[in-house]
Amino acid sequence: MNRGAVNRIIPFSSVDGPGNRTAIFLQGCNLNCLYCHNPETINQCSDCGRCVETCPAEALKHQAGKVQWNEESCTHCHECLKTCNLNSTPRVKFMTVEEILEELKKLQAFISGITVSGGECTLQIPFLVELFREIKKLGLSIYVDTNASVPLWKEKEFLSLVDQFMVDLKSIDSEEHKMLTGVDCDVVLENIKHLAIRDQLYEIRTVIVPEVLDNQRNVEQTSKLIATLNPDIRYKLIKYRSLGVRGDLINTSSPTDEEMKRLGEVAYSNGCHQVILI
Ligand code: SF4
Numbered sequence: 001m002n003r004g005a006v007n008r009i010i011p012f013s014s015v016d017g018p019g020n021r022t023a024i025f026l027q028g029c030n031l032n033c034l035y036c037h038n039p040e041t042i043n044q045c046s047d048c049g050r051c052v053e054t055c056p057a058e059a060l061k062h063q064a065g066k067v068q069w070n071e072e073s074c075t076h077c078h079e080c081l082k083t084c085n086l087n088s089t090p091r092v093k094f095m096t097v098e099e100i101l102e103e104l105k106k107l108q109a110f111i112s113g114i115t116v117s118g119g120e121c122t123l124q125i126p127f128l129v130e131l132f133r134e135i136k137k138l139g140l141s142i143y144v145d146t147n148a149s150v151p152l153w154k155e156k157e158f159l160s161l162v163d164q165f166m167v168d169l170k171s172i173d174s175e176e177h178k179m180l181t182g183v184d185c186d187v188v189l190e191n192i193k194h195l196a197i198r199d200q201l202y203e204i205r206t207v208i209v210p211e212v213l214d215n216q217r218n219v220e221q222t223s224k225l226i227a228t229l230n231p232d233i234r235y236k237l238i239k240y241r242s243l244g245v246r247g248d249l250i251n252t253s254s255p256t257d258e259e260m261k262r263l264g265e266v267a268y269s270n271g272c273h274q275v276i277l278i
């Protein structure tokens, strides 16, 4: 039976797409962004057992070469995340479609849909296709939050099951994207064009990082691209914040409110109808 590696499920979220949504975060990412705010979602656990000793609640055990997590004993102190040097977590659940559906059925009356995020959720497309087929039967809308580094235009059934995508365009310049994430942005841009043509692109997001990225160029060129594709696609500009990031990889400050406002005005003046600053 196909199981998904689930980092966590947030029953009610108002920041992961329109309305009240259940957000499902999958474990595992193919990028390694300098400013990643959840680095523990990048890799699958290797079961090395290092974190077991540091758990103050005895919620972890190392048995038969596998680390086992007891959710009921866990106090969510995050000590295991501090110990892990693999950018992973022992608190991943390998869930079947039926197990996730059981959770969703309890919430169904209170939500308008679900959003799947990560990590990078599109690394688990076969599992998502099985899950989405069933979620559709519940009448819930399906949004996908992605770094768009997997060629989504090849995934016909997956695309047909998703209502809308929210895509990170970390930099519109390939060299800069590679410096930040480890890969260029060619596939990301191709995905953006395909999703816009299919009218499945709800939002493009860019994190504004002073001193590290050419923020002026990114906003200038990305907003022009959005205005050409469909000016009603939301363009979200996110203020870099240092909380949760790996200080040994990046050391810079947050942009000022004035700078965010100025960049927002650049996007509006280039034709974007919906610019969101957060
Ligand atoms: S967060 Fe990690 S270290 Fe803390 S109680 Fe839970 S399993 Fe143990």
Ligand code: SF4
Pocket: 044, 045, 046, 047, 048, 049, 050, 051, 052, 067, 080, 083, 084, 085, 086, 088, 089, 090
């Ligand atoms: S979470 Fe990290 S430290 Fe703990 S067992 Fe897995 S790889 Fe080892």
